[in-house]
Amino acid sequence: MKAGCSIVEKPEGGGGYQFPDWAYKTESSPGSRQIQLWHFILELLQKEEFRHVIAWQQGEYGEFVIKDPDEVARLWGRRKCKPQMNYDKLSRALRYYYNKRILHKTKGKRFTYKFNFNKLVMPNYPFINIRSSGVVPQSAPPVPTASSRFHFPPLDPHSPPSDVQPGRFSASSLAASGQESSNGADRKGELPELEDGSAADWRRGVDLLSSRSSVAGGLGHQKRKPDIMLPLFSRPGVYPDPHSPFAVSPLPGRGGVLNVPISPALSLTPTIFSYSPSPGLSPFTGSSCFSFNPEEMKHYLHSQACSVFNYHLSPRTFPRYPGLVVPPLQCQMHPEESAQFSIKLQPPPAGRKNRERAESSEQSGPATAPAAAPVPPRIKVEPASDKDPESVRPSGREEEPSRGEGAVPSRTTEEEKGTVFARPAAPVWPPGPLSSPSEEALEVTDDSEDRPGREPSAPEKKEDALMPPKLRLKRRWNGAPEAREPSKSGRVLWSGPGPRGLATAAADA
DNA sequence: CACGGAATGC
DNA sequence: GCATTCCGTG
Numbered sequence: 237m238k239a240g241c242s243i244v245e246k247p248e249g250g251g252g253y254q255f256p257d258w259a260y261k262t263e264s265s266p267g268s269r270q271i272q273l274w275h276f277i278l279e280l281l282q283k284e285e286f287r288h289v290i291a292w293q294q295g296e297y298g299e300f301v302i303k304d305p306d307e308v309a310r311l312w313g314r315r316k317c318k319p320q321m322n323y324d325k326l327s328r329a330l331r332y333y334y335n336k337r338i339l340h341k342t343k344g345k346r347f348t349y350k351f352n353f354n355k356l357v358m359p360n361y362p363f364i365n366i367r368s369s370g371v372v373p374q375s376a377p378p379v380p381t382a383s384s385r386f387h388f389p390p391l392d393p394h395s396p397p398s399d400v401q402p403g404r405f406s407a408s409s410l411a412a413s414g415q416e417s418s419n420g421a422d423r424k425g426e427l428p429e430l431e432d433g434s435a436a437d438w439r440r441g442v443d444l445l446s447s448r449s450s451v452a453g454g455l456g457h458q459k460r461k462p463d464i465m466l467p468l469f470s471r472p473g474v475y476p477d478p479h480s481p482f483a484v485s486p487l488p489g490r491g492g493v494l495n496v497p498i499s500p501a502l503s504l505t506p507t508i509f510s511y512s513p514s515p516g517l518s519p520f521t522g523s524s525c526f527s528f529n530p531e532e533m534k535h536y537l538h539s540q541a542c543s544v545f546n547y548h549l550s551p552r553t554f555p556r557y558p559g560l561v562v563p564p565l566q567c568q569m570h571p572e573e574s575a576q577f578s579i580k581l582q583p584p585p586a587g588r589k590n591r592e593r594a595e596s597s598e599q600s601g602p603a604t605a606p607a608a609a610p611v612p613p614r615i616k617v618e619p620a621s622d623k624d625p626e627s628v629r630p631s632g633r634e635e636e637p638s639r640g641e642g643a644v645p646s647r648t649t650e651e652e653k654g655t656v657f658a659r660p661a662a663p664v665w666p667p668g669p670l671s672s673p674s675e676e677a678l679e680v681t682d683d684s685e686d687r688p689g690r691e692p693s694a695p696e697k698k699e700d701a702l703m704p705p706k707l708r709l710k711r712r713w714n715g716a717p718e719a720r721e722p723s724k725s726g727r728v729l730w731s732g733p734g735p736r737g738l739a740t741a742a743a744d745a
Numbered sequence: 746c747a748c749g750g751a752a753t754g755c
Numbered sequence: 756g757c758a759t760t761c762c763g764t765g
Contacts, residue, residue: 270755272757318759324746329758331748346746 273329274338274351276312286311293348302347 280286281300289307293299302308305323313321330349333339342348 270757316758321759325759325761327747328749328760332758334748341747343747 271315273312273326274333276315277308278351280308280311293342293345293350296342296350298353299342299348299350301345302349305347 277290277300280290281292289304289311290300290302293301302323305326309321309323309326312326313319330339331341334341337352339349340352342350
């Protein structure tokens, strides 16, 4: 790998997880094993240290503002060992996400982009009812008793999906997936190809799941439909940054149907699976829904924890099992920083045909921000390289004074992790108590109002389920700020498709 | 600033 | 595939 740059690459699996595998893995980034820009952005967003550089925009769910474009570019360049990186280039990369629907631009606001969680998730989890909970992230309503009901997903391999599934979320419940949908408006006709790319990508996560589950089994054909289930999470709780898309909506009661993992990243590759491939380890493996090996579970939980932690996912994302304690692993990673050391400049790409300009460049930045940080002890060095980027940075760092949040120590030790769940980092943001998401969601809700969301209660199932994403694809939903909620207004949400995904999936299997 | 095509690299 | 790098156009 790029040796020189040590940085990131994926952590090894064995040891600890520095970051969720999926963040670096192939799965999440198919062709390339390197970290992807959106992962990186999420990393930065999750860290308080970078709040002054990039932060969630309050008010809009999933929206973030690059406060210091140059800095972000530098950090990115550092991470990728591209000293020549600048905002212009970085932004080009971000623009490529538009078609993939990972991001979209918030028009009118400079340096402001928005993650498209909704869409992200949808494809993967068509069964999720967005409306109720508000899309994505917050998706899940806390199910209080989750534990009791805990059904784990079934991801399992052999188990026939069919067998298992029924209980969990019925398709019906999930059904509604579609907010996105379609309103006619939405889809402009532009999308010709649609999906290919994008949908496919998202789908990938599903596939993974599937594959995992079926690995041996059935895979003959792949079904795209996800048959996975996500665990329900019980506690509503708290969450760190309200603005974070990962944050859960404060309102517990609403029902979401299921919780889905939310981050886009997650959606791509659910954390669940990330932790270890080995079949044996898989928590779900073999076991039926309820049975599982504690060890494995721990492992799983850990992973989840890490994910939660790393991305500030809502605790909801973390399934809670009674009694289970998650041991701290090292989950931390830090984006940037690590790079500090090894940055190697790469020669100016001579890239384009005739270009030979050499820019001077300093090598990247030295310091600007974080860099100076005390270098942590363990950071990765070459050998370790893979491990983490910033791995371990102890706690230190910070650059960001930010106001009050000082209180929160922020990650650091394990304990904190625990804390995270309990009380995540403090958001700096004041009040914004409600996140928009919820609001949005609320409105829509309708059927799902079910409060506790627990399982899928949704009665309705729209059957059609997933729309072929292909169809929809490229629409640009940007434009109006609120456009994103078509459902509400237009409401249509796809009536059609819903549950089918699951159901079918099962069936397929 | 933002967008997106094109060429290129990995 | 996913950027990175340029660049012309709004």
